[in-house]
Amino acid sequence: MSSLRDFRARHDLSMEALCARILDRHASTIRIKKPAVAIGNLARIVETTLMLANRKGFQSTSLRDLTEQSGLSMGALYAYFDSKDTLLMMILGQVVSVVEEVLGHPPEALATDPAGRLRWLLRTHLFLTETMHPWFVFAYMEAKSFPKDGRDLAVGSEMMTEGMIADALADGVSRGLFAVPDVTMTAALIKPMLQDWYVKRSKHRRRGITPDLYAEQLIAFVEAAVGLKRAG
Amino acid sequence: MSSLRDFRARHDLSMEALCARILDRHASTIRIKKPAVAIGNLARIVETTLMLANRKGFQSTSLRDLTEQSGLSMGALYAYFDSKDTLLMMILGQVVSVVEEVLGHPPEALATDPAGRLRWLLRTHLFLTETMHPWFVFAYMEAKSFPKDGRDLAVGSEMMTEGMIADALADGVSRGLFAVPDVTMTAALIKPMLQDWYVKRSKHRRRGITPDLYAEQLIAFVEAAVGLKRAG
DNA sequence: ATACAAAGCGAACGCTCGCTCTCTTTTTTT
DNA sequence: AAAAAAAGAGAGCGAGCGTTCGCTTTGTAT
Structure with missing residues (x-):
């Protein structure tokens, strides 16, 4: 793992x-x-x-x-x-580009393993935002005041990662692994829990939660919610 | 209901x-x-x-x-x-005060019913933020630029509602209703899903999700995650 | 040592900001 | 109808903003 x-x-x-x-x-x-x-x-x-x-x-x-x-x-x-706006777009553009690059290429071994791919997505998202924490806080908090192209970029990036989660869920449902009434809605519920790690990071840290711990607990929570039976 | x-x-x-x-x-x-x-x-x-x-x-x-x-x-x-800061504090103070007033008084009938109290908390939180939507978006988005007392107020309010969720979870665990490894952490995971309703409201609306529908799906998701067996 | 390009500097510009203050209009009281 | 009180108006203030530009310093190749 x-x-x-x-x-x-x-x-x-x-x-x-x-x-x-x-x-x-x-x-x-x-x-x-x-x-x-x-x-x-x-x-x-x-x-x-x-x-x-x-x-x-x-x-x-x-x-x-x-x-x-x-x-x-x-x-x-x-x-x-x-x-000043160009400076903002430089930072935002780099965030979006890294997200696409890092999350866009799950290991081939997980192509037929939706539960593993979901775990990989959650973990990788958390580790990425942990590693580039100030960048993601910036992109998230300043998003609404971006010039229009910046806002579109940010929204598009968010929709892309949400779509990846939804795809993994749909794959799991069609293989009879997950019990989820609405994959889009479920993906939309999972996303804010991922974002909460960096948006409220100081709260979690004050409580002694490390990224690895957060990943573990989030995965357990999500897997229970989507009806996956856990080993061990 | x-x-x-x-x-x-x-x-x-x-x-x-x-x-x-x-x-x-x-x-x-x-x-x-x-x-x-x-x-x-x-x-x-x-x-x-x-x-x-x-x-x-x-x-x-x-x-x-x-x-x-x-x-x-x-x-x-x-x-x-x-x-201008006073104007900001007027709005923020009213948000915090309403949260305390509305969420702080669950129906007495739910005093010994943690599952019902959790449902009530989720539903009421969603309905409150739906009804006062611009107020909550304001409080959430502007929080980091508040003067210090404003930030403390906002953080305190968030911790209070998270605490209510944690209490309901702890109550449910001690009655053998919920299976939750860490109530604080679980409450911390639930909170951002509540906030997502108003932070990304336009996305949800575009998808045709009403507050009642969001409440229903969120409750189902959370109850599955905390291991509650559902009737029907 | 000289010449030239690259990089860095910071005062100054036009403009907008939060905020104040004096004056006018509206409302209430007598 | 007159006087007093309350409310509203908006020009003006100094400070600070993003941006520019003429100049100096640094680095490099001859």
Whole structure:
């Protein structure tokens, strides 16, 4: 059974790796020529933005706050984005892209094992959001104030992961493994429990719940709810 | 079995009734002498604030937006609150107070019926948030940018309702009705499914899910998860 | 050492913000 | 009808916003 350690060994989600991909995606906007410099400073910018935005909201975070905390000047910041909204879209776009990449490819071995695939989805979702915690809080909390394309992107991403859960459920039902009256509705009920891990993470941590523990308990809860008989 | 109609017949949660109580609580700040005038204008102010804040966030809603949409002048607004933060606290305080009042008093008949009390809690929570939908979205989405006392109030309220769920679960476990490994954790998993109704309400509505339907399916899901055998 | 591009800097701009204050209008009282 | 009290109006204030731009510093190739 896979753990958070295993997950992190399989995926490089370090700040540098993530910012390298942001640089790729926004090469036309970013005016810095040397990739090493660009990635290093992007890392400082994104890290500071996530910290400040998660503390008091992106709208309320001023670019002057950002210059003070990041150590970069106003002019330097605008070499990396052409507007505050672009900065927001850089972060959001990276979150959406990683979700698609990580959750979109379940192990082939689970292709005919809906219960295993459901477990894998829940566990992987939790480990991903744990590893990129500030990114996901940012995407979730700022979603409603995104420019329209950003909102569509976020909603689309959410619908995609919900759809993956629904597919696993439907597969399980058709194999007689699960007893679920309405797979769409059930998937819609499972999603917020996944999101709660990162939205209210400090509460769970205060109670001593680790990601592995949360995964285990959530899986037990969901499997009971969908009528799966558990081994042992 | 109680429905949304029944719920609304039992509780007066009209804008006027809610604003009358805001007036009571903030009588010292509000400079308007005649209650009828004060309540009427408070209703316009709160209604407009909720609409604008839920559309683009409270921070991004300017007082000039508020004057335009409400039809009241800047000077008039400041006869009702002494700062934008006070306006926020008026709304939040009313939400918290109503939650305590409505959820804090389950029917006496359910005192020895944990399964019934759990059903009542879920249903009542859903009906309450449905009836005061914009208020709850506001409290939930703006929570992180509240001044500290506001955040504490919101967190306290959430912990209270989670505690009620946990109590019902613990009662059920001690009577041998539920099979739950950890009541606190289980309550923490149930809460976000309740909140999802109002946070993602438009998604559910698009799918044709009514509050009564959501209540029914959520209850079925939870009862299966906690191991309750259902009649029929 | 020189030349040139890359990167970084921060004062200044136009604008909007929350909030105040004086003045006018409406309502109530006499 | 006059006077007093209550309520509303909206121009104006200083502060702070996102963004720009002319300039300096740093790094590199000759």
